[in-house]
Amino acid sequence: MKSKITLKELAKLLNVSVSTVSKALHDSPEISPKTVERVKELAALHNYRPNPVAVNLKSSKSGTIGVIIPNISNAFFAEVLSGIEAQAQRDGLQVITYISNESLDREKQIVDMLTSGFVDGVLMAISEETQRQGEYDHIFNMIDYNIPVVLYDRIDFEMPVDKVGVDDKKIFYDATKILQAKGLKKIGIATSIHHMGVGKLRITGYKDALKSKEDFFIANSARKASLKEKLLSLLLDKKVDALLCTDFESTMMASRLAYENNIRIPRDLKIIGFLSENIAGYLSPSISYIDQFPNKIGVKAMDLLVKRINGLSSEKYNQEIIDTKLVHLESTDF
Amino acid sequence: MKSKITLKELAKLLNVSVSTVSKALHDSPEISPKTVERVKELAALHNYRPNPVAVNLKSSKSGTIGVIIPNISNAFFAEVLSGIEAQAQRDGLQVITYISNESLDREKQIVDMLTSGFVDGVLMAISEETQRQGEYDHIFNMIDYNIPVVLYDRIDFEMPVDKVGVDDKKIFYDATKILQAKGLKKIGIATSIHHMGVGKLRITGYKDALKSKEDFFIANSARKASLKEKLLSLLLDKKVDALLCTDFESTMMASRLAYENNIRIPRDLKIIGFLSENIAGYLSPSISYIDQFPNKIGVKAMDLLVKRINGLSSEKYNQEIIDTKLVHLESTDF
DNA sequence: CTGAAAGCGCTTACAG
């Protein structure tokens, strides 16, 4: 069993001072080339690594950033994390992960802890409960403490921070228009996130694209049983001939209910939903979906955060909109 | 904008020494109740939080654990992370996430960094490439450095560490027996992870349950196109009447190929696969699956790690096997 | 009951 060697121990072995060793390892011009070489050689031999905690204390940086994820079971967030992690790796930052489970209390705890200076910056998507309650004090408190914060995905908030997301309204406006252009009349929308900013925007986009108020068909509920009921009503009573789904849950449920009720996709029903790439194509039939490029969202969020941390951002806050793509699969086989 | 207050500043405001403040905040019996009260009051007022980095340096603990995840897009690992995070929260530990993307090089980098003492312990699932190359030096090196390591999920390795996983061999042995008991003769296996320990065990379990060598039908490839081809051969040429799938990829592909080729599930083909709970039931038809309780795997792994870190584990290394459950849905509608 | 001192492992301005 080996154990970590410290600067002090290296110094003793080399018969020089700790300062000399430290400087040598940092290629300081103050130190003679010969000494530098001696030091580096021994350091390599012992596989010396500076204690990151000590370095952090000195620099009053932690070298870590905190990521708050509402729900990691959601493939979207898992992908975002993947992008964040890749970027962090590049920048030599550590990613500390916190899962709020869409809970306000848990989010408060996390933010509270983050406020104590554990991290150099925070990437967060605001939890569902937080949005429902409209309680953002803890977040403003964190901002007050001058901790750089970047909001990702759920960005429909008035806060003095950088943001990265997609244009939810436009996405649904465009998707609705596309369906209309194909001659579809009764276009419904299914959602389990209608009380969240993102959901509201998507609904608005859809609504804006409708020709008249009579064309508005919605199945909205965060509870499975109730969403199912409303969806069935749309499918069987209203007999919509296309369905826009705002999230994983509603997309999967729509696809499943069509199957259960012998509604043929795409013949009787077109669907455009939100799914991850590696699921959509495997469904039977495959479901057309809007790719949000979650990985890219993560990468961009890290970019903004790192710039902000390093003071490279301008005074005013950035809002980055990532382009999305409607991927046509069997469920919109025109 | 507020800024963090330090012990020193508190001490000055209170006209006492830094030591007194520190002790008071820790409820030391050395300090008079009156002083304790005064100190705590001011600390609360200023929302004082000890700088975690300084505390860590003092205690030579980092208060963090590292989690190496091969692939976060895999819902299984996302769930494991969720369990880990919940447990970490309980224990006041920070979780630093590293994604190896199944790459040996990346895994080496991560392990290397971890070896420098960033974390108090490591939870890891060994990457695919690492297993294929059989190169475990970096892991042994980390163990040599006396960093507590717990292996999760991918545990078929001879290493002096704690492990948490499932009994892959038994799961597939049992699943095969169940299908046989229902009178199914031609039971095939589909896998994209046959070169990994976990995959090998699953295949062995299936094989052990077969009555004769002639009953062995396998579609195995890590490449999509090739797996598809082999699966089609099993379905169309060999006409297997049941399929065991070892992983997400093969399960989804089997279900999809059945659909494409008008093979009715469950009438013509039974399927038992590996899927996450929130997908299996939404498929059309829904697919029976083996629930590994990934969340529980994460919780248990953290348990073992924390015990090991705190020196509460016995000399010999623990191997915890989590019970799994075969969930019957439409694809095995007996 | 309170405080001065040492120290965790590093970095860096300063002196020589």
Place this chain on the structure above:
DNA sequence: CTGAAAGCGCTTACAG
């Protein structure tokens, strides 16, 4: 070119 000293923010054994 090298080293002693101060300091990052804390904790704790020791002295008073």
